[in-house]
Amino acid sequence: MRAWGLAGLLGVAALCGHAGQAPAQGANPAAARTLDDYRHFRALSIDLLGRTPTRQELTDFERPDFKQEAWIDKRLTGPGYPERLARIYMDALRLEVGPAFAYTPASVILRRQLVKGPEGEELYVYYRQGQRRRRDVTDGEFCLSQAETGLSFPLAGIAVGESKPVPQQILDERTVVVRPWWLYRDFEAPHATVRLPTEGKNADPLFVPVDELLRDPDKSPTIEVRVCREEAQTADVGALFSSGRTPAPAKAPKPGAPTADLPRGRFRPYPADDAYAKAHVGDPISCRSAGALTMSADCGCGPGLRHCLPGDSGTNNPRAFSLPTRLPLGLDLPLGSTPQTVSDWYKFWWTQEAARFLGYLFSADRDFREVLAAHYSFVNGPLAAFYRTGAPASCCDREKAFGMIESTEPLFDPKALPTDLAPFDTRTWKMVPDRGAHAAGLVTMPVFLAKYASRRSRAAALYTTFLCRNFVAGKEELTPSQEPNLTVRPGCASCHATLEPLAAYFSRVEEANWTFLPAWRFPLRNLTCKKNAQGRLPGFCNVFYDGDFSDATAGVLRGAYASLDHAAAGAAGAAVALGDAPEFAACAVQRVTSSFLGRPLTSDDDDLLTALGSEFRRNGLRMRPLVRAILLSDAYRRSNNISSAIWRRGDHE
Amino acid sequence: MTTRLTAGSATALALALSACHRPPIAIAPTTVQPLLATAVIPQDTTPKEDVRLLAAEVYLRTYLQLFGGIPPVEAQQRARGNEGTALFDNWNDYLAALGFPDYRNDLPRSTQTNGLMMATFDRLGMALCARAAEHDLRDATPLPQRLLFAFANPPATPDRVAFAPAFDLLHRTFLGYPARLAPAGRTDAFFDVYRDIVARHADGKAPRTRLTPVQAGWMAVCLGLVRHPEFHTY
Amino acid sequence: MKSNNAALPSRRDLLRQGAAGAAALLPGGLALRALADEQSFGDAGKDEFFIFIHAAGGWDVTLWADPRNTRAGLVEPASTANTETGGVRLWKDETMDGDIHSFKLLQPSGSNLVFGPGIGGLLDFHDRLCVINGLAMNTVSHPDGITFSVTGRHLQGSRSLQPSINTAMANELGLAQTFPSVSLQFPSSYCGDHLDRRAVPLMIDRVGNIAGVLSRAPQYALDGDAMAVTALLSQEATALASRSAYGDVLRGMALQYRSLPGMLSPQMQNLFNDAKLRAAHPEFKYQARGMGPSAVNAAFALEAMKRNLVRCVSFALGGFDTHAGNYRQQAQLQQTMFDIVATLLRGLDTTPHPTKAGAKLSEHTHILIMSEFCRTPQINLGGGRDHYPNNSALVISPRFRGNRTFGRTDPDQVLPLATRKFSDEQRAITPPDLLATFVSAFGIAPRKYFREGEVVPELLTG
Incomplete structure (x- = not known):
């Protein structure tokens, strides 16, 4: 078998261009088609069109001039083909983030409270949790005090107390009305007038604010929304703010109840002034950084509130938009939608970015290594908004100790984003040719980094999916041990000797997050984070530096211990290393072949895989020639057992 | 525990030990008689691969195509008509039973049928076939606008000869090949079901349904094809 | 493998025979005893x-x-x-x-x-x-x-x-x-x-x-309509399985068709x-x-x-x-x-x-x-x-x-x-x-x- 080579394995006729041709043509061409021909054509349709053939397609197939290879070639450039291949890798990576992961950054979410207006009418006021305000009583809180509303919000924004009318003057002082982006297409205009359709044929089924966001408390359609004044600010740059108040005592009173220990009118202690802000009062800070919420009183949600997402309550993860819970046929064919939370809005679009990326990779027939290494990606309005303000919001609370107050080298550089995408524009997708120096295919996308939250799980997912190898420990007993190095620890080493160096590639990407830790802030060996005489790291170092592998000369960045070289190379280095591994191409061939044959492969398929692998490599690791070869192979043609020959024999016996 | 050395094992051990120390024994080749055939059976050269279940995405796309090539939301509206959930619930209720993977919860796709999946195929098939029979098999629908039952109105009395070409058209539509290539007897078997159902609906004592006897008969044929094992596998 | 030739034992039959043969060779007939146990407990398990x-x-x-x-x-x-x-x-x-x-x-x-x-x-x-x-x-x-x-x-x-x-x-x-x-x-x-x-x-x-x-809509089918179709499909699946070199999937579908009426x-x-x-x-x-x-x-x-x-x-x-x-x-x-x-x-x-x-x-x-x-x-x-x-x-x-x-x-x-x-x-x-x-x-x-x-x-x- 091995000596037959590619021609034999893939079917000599196929390579000669005859296998797909109609058999002997006669007066009744349809009669000349065998059942096997029909079944083969049906399988091709299923795999390349994503559905069974229509009557018209069957009729075309039966025509004497039907050219099967030409038909295949045309479908290999059609929309069904990339979807078919993307399904293989989406099944393997399961790129949707589960319910355990919620992304609800305070700087981006506009929650709302129900208060009473001057006439006792109910009205919503939008605000951000933790917003710094210059007024003591509401600094870090809702912008209307308990004295003004009768309400307090001690727990997760749930109102407590008896609501009372807020005088108009107070309302005007503390809040403003805005025509926001989720209601108006021209939200940036001084007087927006063009409503976004929410019903009818012009409505976008993928941009549907929940009904609560479209109606005022009295159920009338919302024309404009009332927002705390600070949140409505539009500056891009603010100044670092410090209240100058005395810090809260070491044992601060428990929040939630007005006690004598709390400042008058407040239900929580004052927010602590940030040490960095205190040291740099008045210095500029980008209003798009997460720190701006707590370090500046000048930063808001921008024109038309475009940099924030609305929520329908004051809870931690309020509902925002209706979305399909599943999207099995892609964005163009959504199923029904249900109301989803703010966090789900983000997660939904993260998945779509990966799907769009894979779709392009396969439809443009790019070198498959780009799945891990590509710098390009695709964004639509919601994703552009996320990368501009949502993604940076996960940084930089803990990083401030290292002088990093905003994400300085993000995996997706917001400067690379198109500027003409509105947050509601779900239909327009634009390619971003270069996301930035640290971008690497799927590997640095939020959906991957959130789904596989730890360095090790990221490494394991790549190892399994793209090298077709698994981490399964031997039967070695796992005994108690003080050895922190898992690459040598008995019982661990059989997996971790491979896993840890691979995981080291992710040392510079925070776990459960996508914040990149730049080398100039976070050197792999940090002299500042060396161990002291007691063998401890300085307290602020512990989060990022690993005491187990640090010494008296330097702290070692977490995750980097198994390979400083890999850590330095970053996620992009993992992409290169995996793409260059000999198993990479073989694994891709194996996955795709197994999927198209519809069965697990066995050693009987080795020769076929070898031949297909040669074809794959010869074509620069592009999938289209590989899939073409599979579709024309004898193995594909006989990939199920119902053979017309058997049937005829059965019928006549 | 004591170990007993049996005669046989002692001999084997002795042979093994002696084999370690002596020069190899030369054994002269002898002529071997061919084994006698006890029976002659044909070599089984058929491929040993089972049929595959359509991916749920393929099922769904095909279903929508059969429904007239419309988006899922519209198909849901048409399937429901003005009868609420009598024929159709909503797509989300069917996804797990159809075998779609749930990436969010890390549940893999189903690659085998199960009883519930069969029930779901039945439920969805009923919605498709009932709506198609209502739409297509009436005088008001011109032939070119008949999506599934794209043939002239069949005779009220079942007729085996007239049935065959119409069945062939449906056979091609659902199973992708002409009925004449199917195992012998398939057309007749479907005709028998068709005839019985038409007769049952035509019986004046039977409860009335929204379908005429002919519509009910063709709906059953459609249902038999859209639920057919060959429809769901490839 | 289910052979098309009824005279040929199926692969499963062969495996069964092989297993039985191997079991008979085990000391004390352990496997046979296990099979016997399985049989005896099989009935007892039906109420569990x-x-x-x-x-x-x-x-x-x-x-x-x-x-x-x-x-x-x-x-x-x-x-x-x-x-x-x-x-x-x-x-x-x-x-x-x-x-x-x-x-x-x-x-x-x-x-x-x-x-x-x-x-x-x-x-x-x-x-x-x-x-x-x-x-x-x-x-x-x-x-x-x-x-x-x-x-x-x-x-x-x-x-x-x-x-x-x-x-x-x-x-x-x-x-x-x-x-x-x-x-x-x-x-x-x-x-x-x-x-x-x-x-x-x-x-x-x-x-x-x-x-x-x-659930099923009674306004579109009489009792027995769906049953007749289901019975036909069960026969079709069985027939296809019998003609197939490896008919497990089809045989399984036949069984599942048969179980459907009980579910509805x-x-x-x-x-x-x-x-x-x-x-x-x-x-x-x-x-x-x-x-x-x-x-x-x-x-x-x-x-x-x-x-x-x-x-x-x-x-x-x-x-x-x-x-x-x-x-x-x-x-x-x-x-x-x-x-x-x-x-x-x-x-x-x-x-x-x-x-x-x-x-x-x-x-x-x-x-x-x-x-x-x-x-x-x-x-x-x-x-x-x-x-x-x-x-x-x-x-x-x-x-x-x-x-x-x-x-x-x-x-x-x-x-x-x-x-x-x-x-x-x-x-x-x-x-x-x-x-x-x-x-x-x-x-x-x-x-x-x-x-x-x-x-x-x-x-x-x-």
Whole structure:
């Protein structure tokens, strides 16, 4: 078998261009088609069109001039083909983030409270949790005090107390009305007038604010929304703010109840002034950084509130938009939608970015290594908004100790984003040719980094999916041990000797997050984070530096211990290393072949895989020639057992 | 525990030990008689691969195509008509039973049928076939606008000869090949079901349904094809 | 292989003959005896019901089965510093470190068992609990741990190589039921040529989604119309299978067509109706934090067994993957889960068995609760616990000894310790051992389903 080579394995006729041709043509061409021909054509349709053939397609197939290879070639450039291949890798990576992961950054979410207006009418006021305000009583809180509303919000924004009318003057002082982006297409205009359709044929089924966001408390359609004044600010740059108040005592009173220990009118202690802000009062800070919420009183949600997402309550993860819970046929064919939370809005679009990326990779027939290494990606309005303000919001609370107050080298550089995408524009997708120096295919996308939250799980997912190898420990007993190095620890080493160096590639990407830790802030060996005489790291170092592998000369960045070289190379280095591994191409061939044959492969398929692998490599690791070869192979043609020959024999016996 | 050395094992051990120390024994080749055939059976050269279940995405796309090539939301509206959930619930209720993977919860796709999946195929098939029979098999629908039952109105009395070409058209539509290539007897078997159902609906004592006897008969044929094992596998 | 030539024995027949031949050669005819046992228990098993629960995400065993409330070695116990204790009923502070308190250990009167507060309402049933600690997992990967715990074998590639325990039990004892195996987000697997396709788990994401699937519109078909079509399809599938070189899929479809009429009744629609299940079983706390809504799965199990429509119900109760601040809710989550199980047990105690006169369901219902692994003894920088290759499991079954703990872990690192001499070596118990023991309790030869694993008779009654 091995000596037959590619021609034999893939079917000599196929390579000669005859296998797909109609058999002997006669007066009744349809009669000349065998059942096997029909079944083969049906399988091709299923795999390349994503559905069974229509009557018209069957009729075309039966025509004497039907050219099967030409038909295949045309479908290999059609929309069904990339979807078919993307399904293989989406099944393997399961790129949707589960319910355990919620992304609800305070700087981006506009929650709302129900208060009473001057006439006792109910009205919503939008605000951000933790917003710094210059007024003591509401600094870090809702912008209307308990004295003004009768309400307090001690727990997760749930109102407590008896609501009372807020005088108009107070309302005007503390809040403003805005025509926001989720209601108006021209939200940036001084007087927006063009409503976004929410019903009818012009409505976008993928941009549907929940009904609560479209109606005022009295159920009338919302024309404009009332927002705390600070949140409505539009500056891009603010100044670092410090209240100058005395810090809260070491044992601060428990929040939630007005006690004598709390400042008058407040239900929580004052927010602590940030040490960095205190040291740099008045210095500029980008209003798009997460720190701006707590370090500046000048930063808001921008024109038309475009940099924030609305929520329908004051809870931690309020509902925002209706979305399909599943999207099995892609964005163009959504199923029904249900109301989803703010966090789900983000997660939904993260998945779509990966799907769009894979779709392009396969439809443009790019070198498959780009799945891990590509710098390009695709964004639509919601994703552009996320990368501009949502993604940076996960940084930089803990990083401030290292002088990093905003994400300085993000995996997706917001400067690379198109500027003409509105947050509601779900239909327009634009390619971003270069996301930035640290971008690497799927590997640095939020959906991957959130789904596989730890360095090790990221490494394991790549190892399994793209090298077709698994981490399964031997039967070695796992005994108690003080050895922190898992690459040598008995019982661990059989997996971790491979896993840890691979995981080291992710040392510079925070776990459960996508914040990149730049080398100039976070050197792999940090002299500042060396161990002291007691063998401890300085307290602020512990989060990022690993005491187990640090010494008296330097702290070692977490995750980097198994390979400083890999850590330095970053996620992009993992992409290169995996793409260059000999198993990479073989694994891709194996996955795709197994999927198209519809069965697990066995050693009987080795020769076929070898031949297909040669074809794959010869074509620069592009999938289209590989899939073409599979579709024309004898193995594909006989990939199920119902053979017309058997049937005829059965019928006549 | 004591170990007993049996005669046989002692001999084997002795042979093994002696084999370690002596020069190899030369054994002269002898002529071997061919084994006698006890029976002659044909070599089984058929491929040993089972049929595959359509991916749920393929099922769904095909279903929508059969429904007239419309988006899922519209198909849901048409399937429901003005009868609420009598024929159709909503797509989300069917996804797990159809075998779609749930990436969010890390549940893999189903690659085998199960009883519930069969029930779901039945439920969805009923919605498709009932709506198609209502739409297509009436005088008001011109032939070119008949999506599934794209043939002239069949005779009220079942007729085996007239049935065959119409069945062939449906056979091609659902199973992708002409009925004449199917195992012998398939057309007749479907005709028998068709005839019985038409007769049952035509019986004046039977409860009335929204379908005429002919519509009910063709709906059953459609249902038999859209639920057919060959429809769901490839 | 099913040959087209009736004179040729099928591959399965040959394998059977081969197995029988091999069995006859075994000393003492062990395999033959196992087959005989299987036969004799087979009938006895037809009145048994099974519930398998997967605690999804990897639970913290130090909060319930293998409790730790003091610092030792790597162990940083659950405490008021890392756990929300307010809603955890059985949490009683035990001073650990100044203002920081861990919990008091819970030892029911007259029992050797010791639990942490996560055990919740199940503490009341301590005399029925068979706790397995120190279950060696040899994996900290979710997919692999899940597969290993329910099939007894690690993944190969991304494939399961063995059927999951619910499939095995359904295949053995459930084929005559309308629903041999209902699997609600449970990590079921079905693989092996020797399985009957009726045992393919009915994979469902939510019970309530199914009622519609099982309803039919009478205004479009007469009674018997669909039946006639279904009968035709069953014949078609059988005929196709007989013409096929390898017809397992088609034969399976034929069986599934035949089982369909039994599924399509109004009674079934009630069974799979979320609202009706809640109304029928108000005793479950569906509003409980976290997995409260999933209690409807337990209500479904109870109702389906009461009506004798299922053999196995398997479901997942999730949210235990607490790497970060969400660890603060781990104890509460465990309490919610075990409260659901306790409520289920009470229901089984008061529900008559559908086929055994005078018997209660609880006398013939067998519950196995597993997770994919446990969590690290140390708290990580995010305030959570990561994956750890130790585990515990819980069996509640009249055929397993109650009030019993088997297996142990070391005090400093919560790693499995060798507890018993198995035929291969002195070692810790593993999931294959537990699964083998479970099936053996019903006279099923473990090797029929699991390549590895050894029966641990100490766990069994009688």
